[in-house]
Amino acid sequence: MRILSRLALLALLIVPVATWAAPPDEGLWLPLLLKQLNEADMQQKGLRLTAEQIYSVNQGSLKDAVVQFGGGCTGEIISDQGLLLTNHHCGYGQIQSHSSVEQDYLTKGYWAMQRAEELPNPGLTATFIVRMEDVTAQILVGVPTTGITEFDRERLVQTNIQRVAQAAVQGTHYQSFIRPFFNGNEYYLFVTEVFTDIRLVGAPPSAIGKFGGDTDNWAWPRHTGDFSLFRIYAGPDNRPAPYSAANQPFKPRHHLPISLSGIKPGDFTLVLGFPGRTNEYLTSWGVAETYSVSNPAKVKVREAKLRLLAADMQASDQVRIQYAAKYAGIANYWKKWIGETRGLKKLDAVARKQEQEARFTQWVQSGDDARKAGYGPLLAGFEQNYRTGRDYTLARDYVTEAVLGVELLAYANSLAHLPELIAQKRPAAEVAAAADKAKKGRVGFFKNYSAPTDQKVAAALLALYAGGTPPALVPDYVKALQQQYPGPAGWTKYAAQLFRRSRLTTAAGAAAVLDELAQGNARALTDDPAYQLATAVISHYRAIILPVYTSTTDNIALLSRTYLAGLRQMQTDRKFYPDANLTLRVSYGQVAGYQPADGVQYDYYTTLDGLMEKADPTNPDFEVPARLAELYQAKDYGPYAVNGTVPVAFIATNHTTGGNSGSPVINGRGELIGVNFDRNWEGTMSDIMYDPDRVRNITLDVRYLLFVVDKYAGAGHLVKEMTLVGSPNQPAAPEVKKMKVKRKVRA
Template identity: 75%
Template sequence: MHTLSRLALLVLAFLTLTPQARADEGMWLPLLLKQLNEADMQKKGLKLTAEQIYSVNQGSLKDAVVQFGGGCTGEIISAEGLLLTNHHCGYSQIQQHSSVENDYLTKGYWAMNREQELPNPGLTATFIVRMEDVTSQVLMGVPKTNVQEVDREKLVQTNIQRVAQAAVQGTHYQAFIRPFYNGNEYYMFVTEVFQDIRLVGAPPSSIGKFGGDTDNWAWPRHTGDFSIFRIYAGPDNKPAAYSKDNVPFKPRHHLPISLAGVQPGDFTLVFGFPGRTNEYLTSWGVEETYSVSNPAKIKVRDAKLKVLNTDMAASDKVRIQYAAKYASIANYWKKWIGENRGLKKLDAVTRKQQQETVFQQWANSGDEARKAAYGTLLPQLQRSYTAARDYTLARDYVTEAALGIELIAVTNSLLPLAEMVENKVPAAELATAVEKAKKGTANFFRNYSAPTDRKVAVALLPLYATGTPTALLPAYVKALPKQFPGAAGWATYVNQLYSTSRLTSNESAQALLDEVANGNARALLDDPAAKLASAITSNYRTAILPTYTAATDNIALLQRTYVAGLRQQQPERTFYPDANSTLRVAYGQVQPYQPADGTQYEFYTTLDGIMEKADPTNPEFEVPARLAELYQTKDYGPYAYKGSVPVAFIATNHTTGGNSGSPVINGRGELIGTNFDRNWEGTMSDIMFDPDRVRNITLDVRYMLFVVDKFAGAKHLVNEMTLVDNPNDVKPESGKKVKKVKVKKANAKTAA
């Protein structure tokens, strides 16, 4: 009786800790909305059907959503291929077009006609044509038991390649297949990839990055985080490489833009490509993240950011060279700090342990088949995490600290050329490889400062040497403190390294590569940077990677079984798959929140808040003169709300990296904003979601329109868009019949 009561209490606690998936939690496959989510979404305020969100046979919301580049989302906002995404998503493209003379990062850029729209080689926009459950085809012939994870994965990958190739044979489409629920299911995504993407407009950094790192991952937020591109296609409206003869792409659907605004409780839908979550991680996985990986990565990036910040402040050239790199490094540095704070506040490890106690009780109380499948699962997971711990830490220090030094990273990328020489590959093959390396090296040095990287090396090499478990540190690195003793030893070594290496400038690096092309491998291998890079990476491949891979492969196998067991244990629960950079729907509601005792945040911010934060002595909070002028004259056009211009709002949607740039859509299928961040208190949502604390931060579409129209004077872009200000302008039965409204100047009492 005592045991049963204890189990009942544990089950009750578990159900309290893992509630049924609700409107504000989950990243759902559009293909399955009809059967899993449609009724709940409509109950929360959706006026559309699942078919109007995702359809293969007719234009739907999915046809207005693209994966922008490799890691963001964008949305189509005109019938002529106009694409809206975040400023930080387009940042590297803006940076590539910038120079000290034409500093588009600082000043912004606006194409006033099609001829001024700037091409971006290598940038793509990917549409999802259709999705398909291909689990049975992928797992065909794959043993369920008695197979090593590496062998299973080879069989799976062979099947994936076969199924994907067959799906697009004879077409211009592409296809990829991803695992879901840790490899228990597989889905195929047929795509159409456009290659001619041109920069149309970007606000100055004083708008697009207003608040900088201080406000990053924070609320209240006042960042105009958007940029505008255009997709071009061939005359047949199909993907084509860049050509002056290409024409603006004609989409199957573009999003109408609502001027009606939002209020607390309003339905919101985020449609995008979330990158990665680990919602079903065990307590040992959470503990490893919290106590091992995150602290190490935070420490390394903190040191690197301090160096970059100093040098970027001292030189406009360095600032432009490192702008995109700095933003990328800083973004996850602050995210990991917030994630750890959130995990601590939720007592995430303890909660996971409680869940595992209930799971173990369930496994032990079942029939022999259940006991055999799940009875020893959790202890095996614990042993695997314990075995991997030092190797995980060593791997983090290699990737973050050692390879965070650009000289080591670029040198490591060139080392295979020496191997080609020593292996006596054909001369033509070597020449091709060297020529490719020379082009890549030249591009690398465009955004490289050797003096800055030297300072980074002085900061990071000691962290790498002391943070890596001693047994896993290369002998070459262990010997350096003896060769260069004293407090200044590392600085002395680094100064010698950078003074003698031929890989610190483009000119000397190109000359070195010419020698390699002529068969002189020693020219590269004897370079001091190559000696250091080779010692670190060869040690990584031989002493760290094999054990790390074996342990993580075993964790992957056990985790797949654990997730299958959770779904069997809780048949009444609707599980959603972890994010894996595939198209997903998240839905929730506009809501304020209380981050701490005595603190209550409103659901939106306005232009007034920008002016309150304005500080001409702080580059992060500079306000452009034109924006201040518009504020003073209250020249807000039709974009005003309660006497100001709304800038951003928050809602309860479940988002993560990759959702940057995602359209935020109201219940009628209209664009109301662009997702660009989460609140700092909610960054742990990649591991554990808390509806009371997690909020996604959205750029209000009215601020984007205000900046484009009033600030930039690019009214021609607004005229391309379909604006609606009446809920009846879009009829939910079609999702297409849109009344275009005339943009008029509104007074301060314009309703939201």
């Protein structure tokens, strides 16, 4: 029986629901729309601010204390001198870049005791949102609604986006971008102010900032001091400026006061940040593909890579420092995908999506001819495109995760444009300039590269690629290698030969290749076996896999836009929120424990006592710095203690995802109470399906943060520039705080 037929049958058994509200605390809401969609509900749950005090264009508001940190995290401003707080794992790459075996800031931590010691970070940015605007009408002008392919539609949309975005910031120092919402049914403009002089101020040792390591990642209870401190510097006009010793600390329009009053169950919590990606409106076929096809393949590849990296990192301090940030990034989503798959299965997510599709079918069939014509074919179209694209999605995952997971092959592929320039007979100066740019990138690559480690990774990942890719989609070049190097040890033998023959495994060898390319000798690269394998796989991918993958995903995108428009038309009483797309969002919830399994009940907070109970000097994930143990034994907690210990972390029901790392967690009075750094493992499926009973965001309590900065690090000068309110024994007053009005911003 076809799935669509089963849906039609199920529709007959379902009573229509007039109102379908989002579950409690679900949603990643646009700050611009809080007044009309969320303000009343938020205030009923404990917010003592207005929507205007969260998002405003013409006066300082909470949004003016929140930045996108780098390309994938969030940070918040916690002093009037541009002090920026984010997660330790968000600043990890910068901490690692300043580290060496001799100056191991990853292990020992780093604290600037004066401004001159704050370390610059080339390439790091902090991006403020100046304003946002619904520009849907401007973007869709001249774009047909029917009779156009997704590719052609996107071409017209991108032309309009470029025109509108440029006009929005013409004559200003601001930048802008426009993103689609609700699968392209709406478009919003974001005007930004981007600062580039961002300096490292402080970071705890990894034994605090990563306490629990991969063992505790995506888990609760948690005892991780996951924070780092930076500072934004600006030019003399308080505007963005390139790094200069003459730059001064940035003066923000608003900075977050920090509450010492603590939290209790039921307290209102607000998260502001830049969540990266969710897929809340996936169909049943999309959910099934995620947890039965894509996630298992990616988990298998990353699991193999992590095992090999861990062994070499444990054996060598140099490799440990080189791969610390890489390992953390790989491990993060590896464990997340495992939890997501389990969560979706536990929720019976496919069946629940099928129930929604059955309601949709019933709604379509009960409508007029226009409704039937517009929405009737959608579900059959989804089924067909997911079935057609299934093997191609799997093949794509193996290329991106396994083949390009080998650093040598990824590096070789990054140079592929140079022989192409030579083959096109581009001017010698153009080729030389491109080669020179590649030389600059080479330095950073080899600083954090171990060829012996990568060779082990190559042997394991190429075997998984060749064995996991659907046979019809394996390139002939790879099939020939399988015949040439047969048996269980075949890929190990091939990897040894590959790394022995390639000149791209060392900085000196790569430099020589690039010098020859600059002189117009394309064979310097095209004769290299790493380049030959990389280009064989990638050219096959582009010719055979990508066209079908792109076609089916384009079709699914078009169907999804129409389907979501239909859902919104069907459920007029429902408040819809757009999927995350790295734009500023608000989520709100309440402090709460949860019950992950039968007979198991988790409390809403953890303490330093619990951290010390986990201490294990034989396990690197649970080592405790001597200084922290001394403070614990002496009970020397300063003003940050509650009931004879220090609160470390707490959980709440806020809807968060990747990109919310480092987001401020704010109480109902607009005061910082913590820093968001993770989700519980049982709730990682919230990127696709939110469950109020199990989804929890994990937050570092600001009192532990202050304790580490002040008592552990002796950096009390940083605490002095913050605005502290309330105390453990004297809660802050509940009235609405007025935020200082600043000059108007050009709209």
